[in-house]
Amino acid sequence: MYAFDIERPSSVSEAVEALKNEEAQALSGGQTLIPTLKQRLAAPEKLISLTGISDMKGICEGAGGSVCIGGATTHGEVAEGASAYPALAELASHIGDPAVRNRGTIGGSLANNDPSACYPAAALGSGALIVTNTREIAADDYFEGMFSTALDEGEIITEVRFPVPECANYQKFVQPASRFALVAVFVAKYADGVRVAVTGASEDGVFRWTDAEQALNADFSVDALENLKCSEEGMIEDMHGSAAYRAHLVKVMTKRSVGAC
Amino acid sequence: MTKVSMSVNGRAVSGETEGRTLLSQFLREELNLTGTHIGCDTSQCGACVVHVDGKAVKSCTMFAAEAEGADVMTIEGMANTDGSLGMIQQAFQDHHGLQCGFCTPGMVMSAADLLKNNPKPTETEVRAYLEGNICRCTGYHNIVKAIMAASGQDVTIAAE
Numbered sequence: 001m002y003a004f005d006i007e008r009p010s011s012v013s014e015a016v017e018a019l020k021n022e023e024a025q026a027l028s029g030g031q032t033l034i035p036t037l038k039q040r041l042a043a044p045e046k047l048i049s050l051t052g053i054s055d056m057k058g059i060c061e062g063a064g065g066s067v068c069i070g071g072a073t074t075h076g077e078v079a080e081g082a083s084a085y086p087a088l089a090e091l092a093s094h095i096g097d098p099a100v101r102n103r104g105t106i107g108g109s110l111a112n113n114d115p116s117a118c119y120p121a122a123a124l125g126s127g128a129l130i131v132t133n134t135r136e137i138a139a140d141d142y143f144e145g146m147f148s149t150a151l152d153e154g155e156i157i158t159e160v161r162f163p164v165p166e167c168a169n170y171q172k173f174v175q176p177a178s179r180f181a182l183v184a185v186f187v188a189k190y191a192d193g194v195r196v197a198v199t200g201a202s203e204d205g206v207f208r209w210t211d212a213e214q215a216l217n218a219d220f221s222v223d224a225l226e227n228l229k230c231s232e233e234g235m236i237e238d239m240h241g242s243a244a245y246r247a248h249l250v251k252v253m254t255k256r257s258v259g260a261c
Numbered sequence: 262m263t264k265v266s267m268s269v270n271g272r273a274v275s276g277e278t279e280g281r282t283l284l285s286q287f288l289r290e291e292l293n294l295t296g297t298h299i300g301c302d303t304s305q306c307g308a309c310v311v312h313v314d315g316k317a318v319k320s321c322t323m324f325a326a327e328a329e330g331a332d333v334m335t336i337e338g339m340a341n342t343d344g345s346l347g348m349i350q351q352a353f354q355d356h357h358g359l360q361c362g363f364c365t366p367g368m369v370m371s372a373a374d375l376l377k378n379n380p381k382p383t384e385t386e387v388r389a390y391l392e393g394n395i396c397r398c399t400g401y402h403n404i405v406k407a408i409m410a411a412s413g414q415d416v417t418i419a420a421e
């Protein structure tokens with residue numbers, strides 16, 4: 001690692017101020033950033049730790065049946081505390097391993113937008129609202145491709161708000177070496193429609209499988225998916241699976257999600 | 262360099278660190294607590310697991326400065342006060358839960374974390390909890406047996 005200093009502000013405004021320094025970067029759970037720093041793929045002069053900001057931690061139940069989660073809330077805390085949204089708690093409880101879940105945070109995961117990460121599927125699949133220090137961003141406008149998001153330089157995710165669906169389910173086909181998703185699908189059924197979000201599969205990162213959404217809006221059943229085929233165009237192809245294999249898995253995992261919903 | 266202070270195994274300690282000093286490095290090089298092992302240094306293997314404020318974390322994936330004011334427990338804190346092996350450690354010995362021993366500190370710390378929250382886990386729960394602890398020697402079977410035994414549940418003894 002290159003050398004840097006660490007600051008530990010206790011409020012969002014102090015952190016925002018500190019991040020105005022161009023050479024500064026936010027540090028949350030560090031479960032992605034620290035390995036990146038070790039590989040010398042990033043060289044910030046200052047890390048601004050967000051984990052001491054109590055306003056960014058915790059889970060609450062908001063108006064109109066929504067669950068809001070502070071940006072610095074760990075995966076472990078969501079797994080235990082988000083009982084108002086069981087599919088979300090379940091998803092959090094299968095991220096990485098216990099030690100990763102005790103440090104890694106929802107804000108860090110969404111800011112990083114790894115193409116195989118779990119939370120992006122929950123956020124997009126739920127039509128969540130990403131709340132930052134300056135604005136609220138709809139999940140549909142937030143994810144801009146692999147490792148890329150609508151966040152501006154120095155912008156901090158302070159909270160994520162999830163509308164709670166009638167039912168939802170996340171099915172993760174684990175890539176056992178990394179413990180990330182090889183392909184995973186989040187299905188959520190709301191009064192105004194079904195959302196299907198896929199992670200791990202596309203070179204553009206998390207995406208909505210709209211054909212499946214249409215079919216499920218007409219008939220919310222596993223059978224409704226039978227005649228659909230997810231295109232292998234633009235799917236990730238690597239040593240763990242071909243594009244065709246991933247496209248196939250998208251359908252398999254979607255069926256499992258609907259079946260379990 | 263900045264000064265960090267924390268409690269390690271119940272003892273107040275402090276030392277000079279850089280921002281980039283990892284907790285694992287601080288424990289091993291500054292405090293000479295070399296029981297915490299560094300297996301991969303890439304957040305994968307769990308050999309470096311310690312408890313910070315009662316929660317298992319990979320000490321290679323946390324900066325020492327982030328543990329300022331925290332209560333840290335390492336494998337050295339798992340022995341009984343008279344120096345004899347703690348219950349989980351003894352179970353690892355009784356059930357042949359280690360061979361080279363490199364992964365063992367992390368295994369014991371993860372096991373302690375599990376048993377604190379789930380005092381009578383099933384075998385499946387033990388295996389799931391050890392997801393982030395890799396052992397290249399044992400094949401895990403005897404590690405799982407040791408943890409089941411440490412939780413006071415019956416297991417077939419592997420090695421006497």
Ligand SMILES: Cc1cc2nc3c(=O)[nH]c(=O)nc-3n(C[C@H](O)[C@H](O)[C@H](O)COP(=O)(O)OP(=O)(O)OC[C@H]3O[C@@H](n4cnc5c(N)ncnc54)[C@H](O)[C@@H]3O)c2cc1C
Nearest residue numbers: 028029030031032033096104105107108111117118157180
């Ligand atoms: C062994 C292992 C297994 C894993 N398995 C999975 C898995 O199965 N599924 C999965 O989804 N993830 C997995 N992860 C990744 C893990 O979930 C990370 O915790 C997460 O991706 C990043 O969160 P963090 O809090 O650790 O962020 P950090 O590593 O601290 O930061 C990541 C990036 O986000 C930025 N950032 C952090 N917080 C904010 C914020 N609030 N606002 C704006 N920017 C911010 C940082 O500047 C940095 O660029 C795994 C990690 C490891 C080490």
Ligand code: FES
Nearest residue numbers: 300301302307321
């Ligand atoms: S040394 Fe920390 S996880 Fe391997």
Ligand code: FES
Nearest residue numbers: 360362396397398
């Ligand atoms: S006993 Fe050798 S790595 Fe586990």
